[in-house]
Amino acid sequence: MADFAYAYAQPSALTHTVKGNVLALAAYAEDPPTGGAACFFSGGLANSWLAARGLTTLAKVVASRFVPQSAALRDPIVTAGAGLLRFEAFSSCNGVYARLDLGPEALEGEFLASGTTNVDFNEPMVNALARVSRTEPVRLQVGEQQVVLERAAGTVTERKVSLPERWIKGLTAVQGYLAGMEERLTLTKVQATQMLQSLPAGTLRGEYYLLLRGPRPSFVPVASAGAVRVGGAHRLRLLDGLLPLCENLRVYATPDGQASAFVLVLGGGHEFVLALSAEANRGFSGEGNQLDTLLDELPTEWITGANNLFRGNETFNPTLFALENDLAPEVVDRLCASLSAMGLLGFDLASNHYFYRRLPFKLERILKLNPRLKNARALLEAADDVQLVGVGNGGRTEVRVRGTDVWHTVLVGGAEAPRCTCQWFTGHQGQRGPCKHILAAQLRFGAA
């Protein structure tokens, strides 16, 4: 856990001025973009009431936790660019990811710069957001226009927080899940309202599956054809204030049921995404879904080039990128996964595309994540901790990898999934990514 200080020039606030209400979101990035753009967006909100509802729901997600641990508020991040504002946040436990997208229809203003930043979410501001009425116009300002002057006056609002690595890691891991999701159900407004009614009361321990039974959405505790697995489904109650406001609800899930996402189309360019991890006690940060893609380190010039290109364009279309740079689709897929694991790309379910979003933290902080990969590399440092036993049919390679006082048998390569005798693999059967022993074997003898 590393201490991280949000240093805002002033707290975010919803203020009443003679020109009307202004929601000024204070911004801070540990790794600010070149040029130090301080103000990302300034302008009106087409439907301030709806945007405020979305932001208060985001605040509710930030304040929530579904495992016994203290709630520590981590400020959301906002990405400005390509005509959109995307607010992203996590629950304290890292198991719920939420994003509010304000599209061009929802915004009536000017993008002064593109980029990603932390924004201060404090209780008085959330309080004020809850008070925004339907007819009240609100101007939104992300970042400060006179930031230099104010900082010179010494009014920096510094808030030190213990920012666990898992919080940043969750932000990267969830993009991998979103990219692998498929649309499974579409619910009408009425069905969306009824969805939570079929949830049993209280905290749900087991697995639940969402399906349409006749016209009614139902949560059932048994898998069946067409049903979407929703882990820790009680977490969906975070949406209870927003569901009655949506025009429709689209449900997405990964093919292996390890994550699900609920996209509320709120109309007028407002969209709210809530993604849930496989279980309430599993944060996205603990998943190793991107470890495979990080095994092969990409050439630095590729990453730098892609980063510069995407930053300039603000958008990212993998197909076009592949065509323009004469790259094979699988290479681009790998590049996308790597960039997303490094916090450089987010994923938009609606357009089924990655979007450029450089996390507002130092890159080395992000690269320090993935302890399993780090431990696997540590195993390779010793001369005989990873030993080849033999190569079988179809390139199936048997390896012995040193564990804690035991040697593990590891099988990698070939058509079948890798396997290991360690407790992590036995418990999860690869659903939470490979263990360090498999990673070490793959690094030494190749994954394929």
Next chain:
Amino acid sequence: MPTTVEEFEHIIRHQSITELLPFLLALPKRDVVPVRAKLKALRKELESIVQLSENSWGSRSTREQYEALFLTGFAVYSRTDALRSLTNGWALAGNNYQTIKGLHEAWLALISAIRPDWLGDWLRHIHRNGRDWAVGYALLRTLEEEQLIPYVPEIVVKAVVQALSDWGGELSQGVSVPLDAAAAIADRFRADPLLLRRDLPLLFEFDTAVNAYSARIQLVMPFDAEGAQDANGRQLRPWQVWEQKHPIQVVSWQNVIVQLAATNHLDRADLLTRCLLALRRDFRRPLLTWFKDLFLKLEPTTEELLARQNELLELPHAMPLVANFALTQLTQLLQAPAFSPTVLLPLADSFMARPELKTSLRALIMGLLKCLKQEPAQAPTIARLLAAALPHPDGAVQERAAKGLAGLLNAAQPLLDPTETAVVVTAIQQATDLLGGPARTVLVPWLEPAVVVGGPGAAAAYAPTASFVPDISAATAIAPVADWHELLFLTGQVVQHRDPAVAERWLDGLLRLPAQLPADFAAQLKPYLVQRLPALKKASVAESTTLLAGPVNTNGHEGLAQALLLSWATGFATARVARVNLKGDYAAPGPLLSVEKQRYLCAETLLRQGHPLPLLSTPTHEPYWVAPNTLVARLLAYQAAGIPPAPADLAVALARTAHSHAASSAEALTQLPALVDIGLRELLTWFFGPADAQLPTLPSAAPQRPGAKLSVELAGALPELWAVAARTKAPLGRFPTLPAALGYDYPGVAQPLLSTCVAVPHENRHSGIGEPTRVYRYVELAWDSGTTRPAPSPLLLYAPPVGRSQRGSWEENIVMAEDLPFFGSLLPHNPAPVHEHALRNGAWTDKLETAERDIVQQALRSLLPAGPVYLGASLDLLACGLVHNLAECRRLAQEVLLRAIAAGRLLPASLGEILGRQLAAEYAPVPRLSDGLTALTGIDPLTDDALTQVLEALLPELPAAPPRSTRKLLETYALVQPRTARMVPAAVRARLGEWRAVASLKPLVKQVLT
């Protein structure tokens, strides 16, 4: 001359804060670090919890030392140290002021002199982490006035909340207490304008515990107060006498705020608005209730409500508590001439169909209809609002909206123009699928004819399937373990003891692949072995051999696979399965546990002898079926190897065999002549023969023949194997000749197993001193299997659990929940005895705990895979699941019910009777069942018909004086019955006729019977 550190230590050990304060104030900067180190050492020494005497644990520090250590921290700690170590901030709480006044004063003097720049952060930190206390409000104000901390509303509000009880405590400390304590406290607020104007309004901004705080004012009772006798001669304790003389005055925050508003010290209009704004927040439910109650206590007038209609209109999409409140207020406004229901229209979709809002919506609809009478011009608006309520899942809301719409559309003088009418009719038709029976009946003229359910063509008749044939095909065939590596990785899953199918494949792999094991297989097993024997981790090869050959405790079902694994690791040189303890602390007694042990023992024996033969009972097809032809082929393989089949293994094999699969049975019959054992051949010939084949004449047993033991030879166990085969083939069959062949009779042998379950009401009476007697009523399920003696032979797999009850301990029940899937897998044709065992332990009464709930859930899951019609205890299990107190169990049972209906496995009349008896005995409240069944209606005609049949068997079982909430059950019946082609049966008519006299049921009875 002592050093500074030595002087500090001396003060801490022998003096007090009186000497410490000047020391700290004069502490040179260069000595701060050494004193800090000493402070840490002293705190570790004095504040650590240690054993003080034989039965006493605590810290060694005195109160003076504690105060001194606390104070020193503020003088020498860095920011990091302070946030990490200064956790005893409660010393500064307002309610501790009198107790440690000296510490407060010293602390303030120190802080004023040192002015640590981290004080504000520290206060914020301890306020976030400390739930039940806050720094005293007065102290906080002093710190702010001295500019020691900035104004932080988040901290101030917590102190304000607590100030009320602090002041109550202060008032109680005097020689007398004011007669009107609320007024005295309100005066204190009035005297502090900053508190009134700046800090008190913060209560409406933050999530605080204001709802839980109050001031309790009562003169402190002296130590020598005496008791007395009351007028009835009853001895009263001293505190009772004191309470009579000096009654406690309880002053809540609401009392104070209302008083301040009454005297215009708080702006009433502002308070009303703030309450409504606070209700928009995602606060805790009790806090929202507090704001709601405060609003109501202020008794807003209609004008005040009208002035805040915009704020009220923001609330119906909030949580149900708030939405219901807002709708009630808006319903009141409907009668105000200045209020137009048009303002509700843009929000209608947000709340008119919200499932959690029922009563308030019904009231709102009634209000709208009244409004319509007064203002017919509002008809288009009201029609749209009513149409928006049609998708609501509550039947009464739907019905009222439907009746309102029908009245509007049928009005003699049209209230809607054609365009409006078309909009409303379209809305009605869009909601068709969601309409319940009563609403549907009312709106029939506007529904599209094709979707009107209830016509004979739309209905379907449910009937249970007559016979069940397991799927024995390539699609369900279980692939054997392919190679050593698969066996190795399967071992990890077997050790986890979760899936019987994995365990069966592993056993089969072990028996088939000994020739494929690599030389170092034992070393490769080590990661799994260390989970059971952690000592192996650091052991050398020689030590490992000794450890593996030595004694290891293995218990219960889980221990069977562990024992076999340990045995395998020694190359089966050390036999272990026989030593598995089935009756230890961590083993749940199960009826089939000894049979399972015998199977594992068979496997170990085969492996030790080096025979590559599979167990006869290894499933060939999912989930646990054995193909008949494979069983015979395996028996022939045993015959060829000269090894007699083990009776326990064969008994389980018979219970798993898909005897009704015609093709496979026919093939098995063609192979049977090769079987030398005549007795077994005769048994299998009958078993694979026609379903209605009579039991052949069996040789009579010797008089007083004891039941076969598990270790007996095949010939000695043949009568018991006949009993297993017979009950597998015909669970409800009668076999009067079997007792003669066995030499004894037992429940489930000659006659089908029919354990009975009776709901027995109990009550406990409890009366406290001076309290009326309270009666606690509960119902227990008492099981009777017709015998109290255990089964003569463990090979009688279908023998019922015995005795009235076999409630296991908490630990046993935890283990049992894990073992149940394994036991259920042994009897796929008729798992009723396993389910009875589960029910006796997991559902002997309502509202049991988590271990019991897990048993019920596991047992319910065993009902999901394809199988024959549920019989006996399996139906009882389903019934218990449907009325279980835990919603998750009910949801699982509902899913089982739906799948049973789809697969024709349900006997609706039997289930209805069981449920009826349980509800009649008040084993569980009616709404648990009715709510669940209502959610299952309208899925498809077959389900509706089956549910109707269940209810038609259930209703006559209820008594003439219906249990509470029977109306809900009747509503479900009224909803689902018209969707079927069934007539209301005579028994139901008779019962409903009796209920006609009950006011709450009368309209429903009328609706059903007409």
